Amino acid sequence: MTTEHARQKPAATPTDESAVLEVTGLDVHYGPRRRRRRALHDVSLSVAPGETVGIIGETGSGKSTFARTVLGLVRPSAGRIVIGGEDVGAYGTRQWRRLRRRGVVQYVFQDPLRSLDPDLTVEESLSEPLLIQGVPRQEAADRVRTFLARVQLSEDLLDRLPGELSGGQRQRVSVARALVTEPKLVILDEPVSALDSANRVQILQILKDLRAAGTALVFISHDLGSVAGVADRIAVLYQGELVEVGAARDVITDPRHVYTRLLVGSAPTLRTASADRAERDRLRALLHA
Ligand SMILES: Nc1ncnc2c1ncn2[C@@H]1O[C@H](COP(=O)(O)OP(=O)(O)O)[C@@H](O)[C@H]1O
Numbered sequence: 001m002t003t004e005h006a007r008q009k010p011a012a013t014p015t016d017e018s019a020v021l022e023v024t025g026l027d028v029h030y031g032p033r034r035r036r037r038r039a040l041h042d043v044s045l046s047v048a049p050g051e052t053v054g055i056i057g058e059t060g061s062g063k064s065t066f067a068r069t070v071l072g073l074v075r076p077s078a079g080r081i082v083i084g085g086e087d088v089g090a091y092g093t094r095q096w097r098r099l100r101r102r103g104v105v106q107y108v109f110q111d112p113l114r115s116l117d118p119d120l121t122v123e124e125s126l127s128e129p130l131l132i133q134g135v136p137r138q139e140a141a142d143r144v145r146t147f148l149a150r151v152q153l154s155e156d157l158l159d160r161l162p163g164e165l166s167g168g169q170r171q172r173v174s175v176a177r178a179l180v181t182e183p184k185l186v187i188l189d190e191p192v193s194a195l196d197s198a199n200r201v202q203i204l205q206i207l208k209d210l211r212a213a214g215t216a217l218v219f220i221s222h223d224l225g226s227v228a229g230v231a232d233r234i235a236v237l238y239q240g241e242l243v244e245v246g247a248a249r250d251v252i253t254d255p256r257h258v259y260t261r262l263l264v265g266s267a268p269t270l271r272t273a274s275a276d277r278a279e280r281d282r283l284r285a286l287l288h289a
């Protein structure tokens with residue numbers, strides 16, 4: 001009963017000193033006062049060092065809002081965000097920039113053109129965050145090559161611009177750039193959603209391999225199948241609220257919330273747990289009742 005309750009409606013977690021990300025009671029609204037719309041309500045989530053947490057939910061459930069708020073791009077109307085022990089709630093633009101520059105938190109977006117500067121070569125893009133941190137030039141060059149290999153890209157691409165790469169190559173560069181400083185936390189918002197299935201599988205494998213490096217990942221996707229193989233824990237967002245959080249295996253094999261059951265039942269890659277059409281219709285009716 002207690003575990004069920006914990007997974008049904010995650011209670012505000014007590015402040016965990018060791019967490020790399022601690023979000024408590026997050027509320028986000030959009031729009032002017034008279035037409036305010038709620039995008040997130042009372043979201044609490046804590047991410048441990050080196051942990052991969054998947055956040056899943058349908059389009060419009062608030063996933064990108066969560067990512068953007070944690071990255072300081074959207075201001076919450078309530079709640080507390082602690083990143084690497086720093087309460088970033090009152091941070092202004094400059095403090096946020098400094099936090100990102102120190103390499104505490106990095107990001108990968110669905111469209112790599114949003115996370116890469118179109119005028120920087122692959123080499124410049126990857127070495128920039130290292131040089132900003134004061135890593136000596138030669139060491140930075142070595143590190144860039146190491147990470148290029150980790151994302152399975154050839155050194156021949158070092159002098160290319162993002163516009164001269166394929167979508168899959170660009171997203172690998174974004175992943176390498178986010179990880180090259182070995183940050184404490186990387187937020188990935190739909191990192192594989194725009195890729196073909198071969199690239200998707202390869203990048204998911206790369207993310208899985210990189211988990212061991214000690215960087216915590218928040219991996220956001222509308223596709224439970226993508227998250228399932230990578231995440232240690234899965235958090236389910238439904239209409240702006242976290243309705244279920246648990247170990248990935250538990251959430252997939254024994255989903256508690258009706259919406260999670262529907263998601264699991266609809267994921268073609270989780271066929272073993274896949275519900276038949278009648279069951280899905282039944283769950284959908286329950287959800288919209
Ligand atoms: N900049 C914005 N201004 C107003 N409403 C927004 C803005 N961004 C998102 N929303 C709304 O907030 C809700 C959550 O959106 P979003 O976080 O993008 O969801 P997701 O990433 O899960 O698809 C949606 O109803 C969306 O229309």
Ligand SMILES: [Mg+2]
Pocket residue numbers: 063064065190
């Ligand atoms: Mg989104």
